[in-house]
Amino acid sequence: MTAQTVDPAVVSAFVADAVAAPSMHNVQPWRFQYMPSTGILRLRMDPARVLPAADPRDWGLHLGCGAALLNLRVAAVHAGWQARFSLLPDAADPELLAEVAFIRPPAADQDLEDLYAALRRRHTNRQPFTDEAVPPEVLDGLKGAAVSEGARLTFLSPWQVETVLELVWDAEHEEAMAPDVREDIDRWTRAGSGRATADGIPEYAFGPRRHGGLGLVRDFAGQRHIEGRETAIFEKTPCLAVLGTQRDRRVDWLHAGQALERVLLQATLDGLATSLSSHALEWPELRWAVRDPRSATGYAQMLLRLGYGPIAPATPRRPVSDVLDII
Incomplete structure (x- = not known):
């Protein structure tokens, strides 16, 4: 895969957008590695964030990482790059989910570019919706x-x-x-933990x-009591x-x-x-x-x-410094 070198600060911005993606129970099961010498960004699973009982096949983990990859592609197009990706590029390294090369000028993809406006507005909404039909x-x-x-x-x-x-x-x-x-x-x-996470x-x-x-x-919540919950x-x-x-x-x-x-x-x-x-x-x-x-x-x-429903609150995200390594 031929890649062009992208400034690490730009890649950090791409990753910040990527991690706005949803993941099962918001575990955020991804890690990124960027190699400026080759221009390749790797998307890896984070083995510390698996769900051994709820997701024993890592199916949900792969869905979440795939969603993060789509956000990365949207962010790259918005910034004037194309993110060309290869999925599961190394059979001997099952934790490596994708390798991404950044190409300029990008291929025209207005539909992908248009999605950027929604990237930070998308939130999972667990409130009741109205009865208005979707056209x-x-x-x-x-x-x-x-x-x-x-x-x-x-x-x-x-x-x-x-x-x-x-x-x-x-x-x-x-x-x-x-x-x-x-x-x-x-x-x-x-x-009920009262902790900011x-x-x-x-x-x-x-x-x-x-x-x-x-x-x-x-x-x-399950059987746990949430004070003031309606x-x-x-x-x-x-x-x-x-x-x-x-x-x-x-x-x-x-x-x-x-x-x-x-x-x-x-x-x-x-x-x-x-x-x-x-x-x-x-x-x-x-x-x-x-x-x-x-x-x-x-x-x-x-x-x-x-x-159609009320605006939902955002759920927390890990800082880029926790999920991106420049190597």
């Missing part, structure tokens, strides 16, 4: 965003929504009976507790979509992560609020049931909830 042309644009990254986005019919909500309810019960999974979740959710999900981002019925929004009624028939890929290899997870972030950024530009649910997909026996058997998509990679 079909907006949904079609989101489908196109997924296709451009090699994935498919399928919006669910009302009866499919009911089925998925029941699967999420099943996942909640599976989780309650799995203390090792709850331990992973409790480690990364900051309920740079990762995990703080209690202010939990959203209200659901009042009755089934819902897609995960209650990270209860709310969520939309009865949410606008749900399944992001999927034809295959289920590590490289497919990285493509799915890029597609996921591209959809989320486009949705943010379109004025939509979004939240993610991997709840049912974390259990193999439930994940297969999420898939629409009439769809060409073989494997569900993420459930998305979209709609």
Whole structure:
């Protein structure tokens, strides 16, 4: 891969934008290494940030790192560069997820450039949404965003929504009976700690507790009491979509992560609020049931909830100095 040298300060700015990406339980499972002598930026998994029970295959980790890679590409185009990437470039080094070379002048990609305006505005929203329908042309644009990254986005019919909500309810019960999974979740959710942290999900981002019925929004509080937390009624028939890929290899997870972030950024530009649910997909026996058997998509990679709602707060991010090494 031929690369041009980029000033380390510029690369640091790219990484600062990259780490605005979502990740499972906001563990932020990425590390970056930049080599000015070659102009290559490496994206690596951080083995200290795995979820051994909740994500034993590192599937969610790959999705999060793929989302960070998409943000990196957006940041590079915005700054007048093209980020050419190679996924899983070294079979002998499984922690190395991608190598990125920066090329100038960039190939024209106005759609990618336009996403930059949404990069810092995108936040997971665990509040109730309104009942206002999302226009079909907006949904079609989101489908196109997924296709451009090699994935498919399928919006669910009302009866499919009911089925998925029941699967999420099943996942909640599976989780309650799995203390090792709850331990992973409790480690990364900051309920009542009073500590300022740079990762995990703080209690202010939990959203209200659901009042009755089934819902897609995960209650990270579990049985823990959150002082002053409200209860709310969520939309009865949410606008749900399944992001999927034809295959289920590590490289497919990285493509799915890029597609996921591209959809989320486009949705943010379109004025939509979004939240993610991997709840049912974390259990193999439930994940297969999420898939629409009439769809060409073989494997569900993420459930998305979209709609119109209040502005959501940002969750914390680790400083660039913690995730980027200049070597």
